[in-house]
Amino acid sequence: MSNNDFFIGRQPILDGNSQVYGYELLFRGGFDPNEAEFDSAEGATATVLHNAMMNLGLETIVxxxxxxxNFPQSFFCIHDEPSFSNNIIVIEMLEDVEPTEEVITGVMSLKEKGYTIALDDFIFKQKLVPLIKLADLIKFDVQYVKLENLPVLFNKVKTVTRAKIVAERVETKEMFAACKEAGADYFQGYFFAKPEIITGQQLSVNQLNLMQLLEKIADEDISLDDLVNVIEKDVGLSHKLMKFAEQYRNARMPTFSSLKEVMSLFGLKRVQSWATMLSLAALNDVLPEVFNLARVRAIFMRRLAQNKGLTNVDSYYLAGLFSLLDTLMGKALEELLSQLPINDAIKIGLVEGQGVYGDLLATAQRYENIAVDIEEPGVAALYFEAIAEASKQAI
Structure with missing residues (x-):
């Protein structure tokens, strides 16, 4: 197991007809489906979001x-726009979240923004009534409940809310039948499926770039350009951010040709939120040497585009940065690019070598192979300048 391996536990949640309604995504540190050791609830949540949205992509998993x-108490006290959209993720409130005024205000704000709220491992307490009334789903751990007590338990909650009931830890056919008869809407447990482990390889993030990112997002005077300058230095950061944009993007939004376009569309606050979550989950990444070649290629292609008087020169930087994704991730470049919201001209240039993007990429590859054209001394100078720039702050 390498430092670049990542893991997600996934367990299905089914309706009364045994059709999958959703999946609970669980923090896992390895191949053991029942292992979940972590230093903090915030870090565990950030890691699950990071792996689901920036590595595999939610569409692949669910x-x-x-x-x-699962989300800890601190999440409900921030009151900022979440780093994810409201159409797929169900926000599970952990059982140890206290119903303080600040938490209740936070949940109300999330509801107003269209987010779905679930109460996890629920035990009925009078102080939880404000949260019960706000919840869309309530999850009951039925493992240690006598089957004859289930109707009373479920009906007590239904007197104060219209929330759907999820029976979790359903272990046997008898338990499933009893929960269904008592009025549960959805079901989760070993009777249906044990948590399975989904794993894959993620791109590394350079520690220096990550620390600079953390410094920037803590700056009250941060600008989009400041964030772009940090993120675009690192293939791992750039890829993760673009994957996140794809999860949040809807059909009406355009594809992108540069990181700045992504940030301009989604706004500074949302990108800061993404970057914060990314930073929490990426602190142990290790950088392979090949990233430096991608950085040189990106700088050179942008300089060459400027030299040729082309427009949108940042798009050539992005093309160069992502042109080695197949080498870095061990998958076909066409497959990897299809999962990112990049415009078709860049994809065609990188995959098929066509158009202006393909031409500039071919030029970069010639210079990488020491095939310097003596008739283009200016281009050679641009390449050596790119090497020098990348060396000043190696990625």
Whole structure:
């Protein structure tokens, strides 16, 4: 197991007809489906979001179903716009979250923004009534409940809310039948499926670039350009941010040709939120040497585009940065680019070598192979300048 391996636990949640309604996504540190050791609830949540949205992509893990993810108390006290959209993720409130005024205000704000709220491992307490009334789903751990007591338990909650009931830890056919008869709407447990482990390879993030990113997002006077300058230095950061944009993007939004376009569309606050979550989950990444070649290629292609008087020169930087994704991730470049919201001209240039992007990429590759054209001394100078610039702050 390498430092670049990542893991997500996934367990289905089914309706009364045994059709999948969604999946609970769980923090896992390895191949053991029951292992979940972590230093903090915030870090565990950030890691699950990071792996689901910036590495694999939610569409790969849950398709068009819901993704249930646990969130700690601190999440409900921030009151900022979440770093994810409201159409797929169900926000599970952990059982130890206290119903303080600040938490209740936070949940109300999330509801107003269209987010779905679930109460996890629920035990009925009078102080939880404000949260019960706000919840869309309430999850009951039925493992240690006598089957004959289930109707009373479920009906007590239904007197104060219209929330759907999820029976979790359903272990046997008998438990499933009893929960269904008592009025549960959805079901989760070993009777249906044990948590499975989904794993994959993620791109590394350079520690220096990550620390600079943390410094920037803590700056009250941060600008989009400041964030762009840090993120675009690192293939890992750039790829993760673009993957996140794809999760949040809807059909009416355009594809992108530069990181600045992504940030301009989604706004500074949302990108700061993404960057914060990314930073929490990426602190152990290790950088392979090949990243430096991608950085040189990106700088050179942008300089060459400027030299040729082309427009949108940042798009050539992005093209160069992502041109080595197949080498870095061990998958076909066409497959990897299809999962990112990059415009078709860049994709065609990188995959098929066509158009202006393909031409500039071919030029970069010639210079990487020491095929310097003596008739283009200016181009050679641009390449050596790119090497020098990348060396000043190696990625």
């Amino acid at each position: 398709g068009d179903r819901k993704a249930f993810i």
